[in-house]
Amino acid sequence: MSEVILQASHINKSFHDPVTIPVLNDVSMSVNKGEFVSVVGRSGCGKSTLLYVLSTMDTDYEGQLWIDQQLVTNQKEKQLARIRNEKIGFVFQFHYLLNEFSVLRNVMLPGLKLNRYSEQETEHRAMERLKMLHIDELALKNANQLSGGQKQRVAIARALINDPAIIMGDEPTGNLDKKNGQLVFDIFRELSLQYQQTLLIVTHDPEFAGNTNRIIEMEDGRIIRQ
Numbered sequence: 001m002s003e004v005i006l007q008a009s010h011i012n013k014s015f016h017d018p019v020t021i022p023v024l025n026d027v028s029m030s031v032n033k034g035e036f037v038s039v040v041g042r043s044g045c046g047k048s049t050l051l052y053v054l055s056t057m058d059t060d061y062e063g064q065l066w067i068d069q070q071l072v073t074n075q076k077e078k079q080l081a082r083i084r085n086e087k088i089g090f091v092f093q094f095h096y097l098l099n100e101f102s103v104l105r106n107v108m109l110p111g112l113k114l115n116r117y118s119e120q121e122t123e124h125r126a127m128e129r130l131k132m133l134h135i136d137e138l139a140l141k142n143a144n145q146l147s148g149g150q151k152q153r154v155a156i157a158r159a160l161i162n163d164p165a166i167i168m169g170d171e172p173t174g175n176l177d178k179k180n181g182q183l184v185f186d187i188f189r190e191l192s193l194q195y196q197q198t199l200l201i202v203t204h205d206p207e208f209a210g211n212t213n214r215i216i217e218m219e220d221g222r223i224i225r226q
């Protein structure tokens, strides 16, 4: 049987602004190890809100959530911060690299924070991941010397530094031209096929979604197809 990496059960969420707006409506879903899953749906249907809940950044919801077989609902923030750093790699629309640091240092940072390996070992692991993504020649450049596509590939290397159970992305190709968007897609596919990396990516790009293993389609806060 496939190993379940992420499971959400009957997630409900509303914003109170000041009237109550229901945004997630009885969302249940799971993602298996090695699956490359996309989340699609019209603007405002709740994709980002769902991703924030699934990534444990938003804890204000009803329902239950497991990551890598561990129930994370109702855990304290300190524990959640550790789970996020250890189990989840994030790739956003904007790369959030620290411009004053080298590419290598940027990739190392979540590893140094986790403190599982020595600094030397973390550097070695960061170089391995830059090689995996074919960008090791950028290691000593400063982040602000890179193109948008290169920055996003560095952000993916950074997301991989702690061997996350799952990579979550919110529009990771949304800010890239077609060629660089394709490059980022190809990296995700290679990670999924070659390294059994589990991926859950919110996207507006039908071509991107159409080439993933499974599409989760949302409408008005519900999953209408998966």
Ligand SMILES: Nc1ncnc2c1ncn2[C@@H]1O[C@H](COP(=O)(O)OP(=O)(O)OP(=O)(O)O)[C@@H](O)[C@H]1O
Residues within 6 Å of the ligand: 015, 016, 017, 021, 023, 041, 042, 043, 044, 045, 046, 047, 048, 049, 050
């Ligand atoms: N902090 C907030 N307070 C109140 N309402 C919010 C808040 N964040 C999001 N919403 C509302 O929740 C709904 C879902 O928003 P969300 O950002 O999850 O949609 P989305 O599908 O990711 O949209 P997009 O594709 O445009 O990014 C929208 O109606 C939005 O206006």
